[in-house]
Amino acid sequence: MVFTPNGKHLVAGEWLDGAGTFASAPAHGPVHQFAVGTVDLVNRACEAAEDAFWSYGYSTRSERAAFLRAIADEIEARAGAITEIGSQETGLPETRLQGERGRTTGQLRLFADHIEKGEYLDRRRDAALPDRQPAPRPEIWLIQRPIGPVAVFGASNFPLAFSTAGGDTAAALAAGCPVVVKGHSAHPGTGEIVAQAIEAAIRKTGIHPGVFSLIQGGNRDIGHALVQHPQIKAVGFTGSLAGGRALFNLCAARPEPIPFFGELGSVNPMFLLPEALRARAETLGQGWAGSLTMGAGQFCTNPGIAVVAEGADGDRFVAATVEALGKVAPQTMLTDGIAKAYQDGQARFASRNTVKPLFTSESSGRSAAPNLFETSGAQFLADHALGEEVFGPLGLVVRVQTIDEMVQLARGFEGQLTATIHMDAADIADARRLRPVLERKAGRVLVNGFPTGVEVVDSMVHGGPYPASTNFGATSVGTMSIRRFLRPVAYQNMSEELLPEDFLG
Template identity: 70%
Template sequence: MDAKSATTAPHGQHLIAGEWVGAEGNFTSDPATGPAFAYATGTVTLVDRACRAAEEAFETYAHVSRDDRAAFLEAIADQIEARAEAITAIGTLETGLPEARLQGERGRTTGQLRLFAEHLRKGDYLDRRVDPALPDRRPAPRPELRMIQRPVGPVAVFGASNFPLAFSTAGGDTAAALAAGCPVVVKGHSAHPGTGEIIAEAILAAIQATGMHKGVFSLIQGGRRDVGHALVTHPLIQAVGFTGSLAGGRALFDLCAARRDPIPFFGELGSVNPMFLLPHALAARAAGIGAAWAASLTMGAGQFCTNPGIAFVPTGAEGDAFVTATRDALAATGPQIMLSRGITAAYHDGVAHLSSRASPVLTNLGEGREARPNLWQVDAATFQSDTTLAEEVFGPAGLIVRVDDTDQMLDLARALRGQLTATLHMDDDDSDLARRLLRVLERKAGRVLVNGFPTGVEVADAMVHGGPYPASTNFGATSVGTMSIRRFLRPVCFQNIPSNLLSADLA
């Protein structure tokens, strides 16, 4: 499918090492609007074929120069942009996302590829270290030691439901692995297979244009759990990237750990991204913070992993004003289409769960694949006694926890599980409390914000998108930004190796 045939039926095949391949079984897409299409269903046999091709490609791709690898990433970005209209056309049909959102996400995806290309050329990510030989050292000489980061091998990537571009076929995990020198096998998400197919076409075109080994990338569409199981347990796969639910991610994490040779699982699993409203900020601008929170909660129907789902708010008149402002702003927000029927059903279940345990401020389910905003509040004691209130509800849902005093706010912060983000709303007069909270929250979250909202993850060198479990399965890593490349590298020390045997990066 090209830009001129955006409404043409997709071919519905898998891409395995440069070849479009069908399968005996098919599944049918479930778009938000427009016609449904048939796609070949993934199989364990296809997984094995793709992994073997990736291992064959690794023998050469791991040693491709940084300049050539950077050019490959830039070629992928160029080929994605060349298919911009087709991507937007089918992406809006499949996901229900507006054109502007998909265009922005496409720009984020191509921008990330180009950022990684620039980062490769600088070479800093290699973390090269050299200890020269000390042959005359006493009592024992020291050999020459050279250390560099090297790619780990073929990587499996699971496409995300909520980001059909930025966290799927050519998204952050794929881009980082390819930048590191690792071939990638992607299991596409069945919520947007047509979008994934076009992106795979773009990657194939980049492979052909730059002369890369065809096994450097494969896309397997759909498939039952046995396909995912086969991918993470395949002996040639050396790492896994995943963005999705806590339950699904934990199951894959356990599979990786149970292998004969365990491998790292880099899973971003979920977060409630708590906000703490400090007293002076609340007194000064309760209504403004409430309206802005409502906008953040409902952005993209709340289908962001950084959606700030819980606000800790002092009791009293200022806190009441915040609740009222949030409710009024949410009530003015119309229904939004969610990304899939499964996500919609999970959101409705979450709404029902919170409605049975918290006091409703605004509740409305919507119909079909629609989502409407919902808001509840509880006192701190209730929140502390019911751990299910701290679980993520994926969608435009907010929970307000009313806090009696400073000590209680600190206790609530200390009791939180791992988060992607945490936010402080403060004024200068809140600095003492903010300082105490910051010391707690830096242990709980990968990113801490002041007077902002976490929906919107900048792709930059300093960004951290990760956090302690259950936000992610490896809190020392990030899935966004240039440091994400390090997930798919490992340090290797070369001792007394002749310079003519070393790579150009280390010689």
């Protein structure tokens, strides 16, 4: 069977046209036309999601698990088509898309296994104490319940794992929440074929068709209408700080404010301690260059800053990094807009008198070549712009004089997704000073690794203090992400016959 995009929106089981069309902008291959979203389509999708919630939100865990597994199966049935159009639209190599597809289907199946166990429900019971003085205590039960329809915004840099059937969608569906997805215009064809897979899974399992809708294109009014619709009870977003903050403000300003789970970016600093630097400066420099340029630096966990002591060992690290970067060819970026933003970021660094260039290369069109700059700890703390993310293969070396200055610098960072310590056994005392600071700054603290990429496992945290994310108590990766779309409900003096079925099995 051949799977191709039809250019329409999927709203509650129907493929619908919109207000005109827009053209995709692939890195290579054919251009496709897609219907433009409308506020009316948003309203229809949200109302259908609310209607679906009255059955889907009260379905059994086994029914939802079967649905998640069916989505994974249907995505894999379209593997070739997804890889082909995904590579055309984004410029990503086929191997990257194949790996991302495996991550997407793997997390769907992981979430299915997780909810079947029931532990995520945090079931509690306090027995009644009718003879307690001075007043009796009632019987109280507690369980986590789904919150209602969820809006999800597709991400530009992950056409599969953070988009149509990605982590936010999978977590919401696992929790029992219908989803309305606003597709990203960087990869509308990829998004649509994945939506076709979800539609097939809906038909296969007999789920209410309003449980999922996909709306493509449209101006900012479409996104605004989605987050402000009264039936939407939470929003999942991965993208820019400016765009995410605007949507966060809209969520907070609603008559009924709702949570906005935004992952907004990070510079993911690395701290290289003296003994590790002395022992393996060259290896660390080569590793950093590889991590910094992986996927043209288009990862939210890209380690954009290395904090390194002054001296010969730091010089060796810098020299090795520069040498490795010199061997990296220009890479295609996901969109023309992302490429332009990277070029603007490079120009911003090049124009500052607080930094000096270590390695520069020209980027043009939709391609990106690596760049490396250096500054001092004092200049970094004095110039806030140096700590702002440049989405792409640009790195900054921050040189410090002492461990005290390194710790002081760590305290000055804003919230991050990750922070890394490179250390040897003899660095343990310094690492102990850094670790408490870094755990206040980041959702994931690494030792002797590079943070690019995440593992989809129970223990993963992909989030952190603002501006890395808008909710520091949540993660958008791993099974704990399901908890974002649940809320605790207590039941007092309620008979077992009336309690939610999840209490009993």
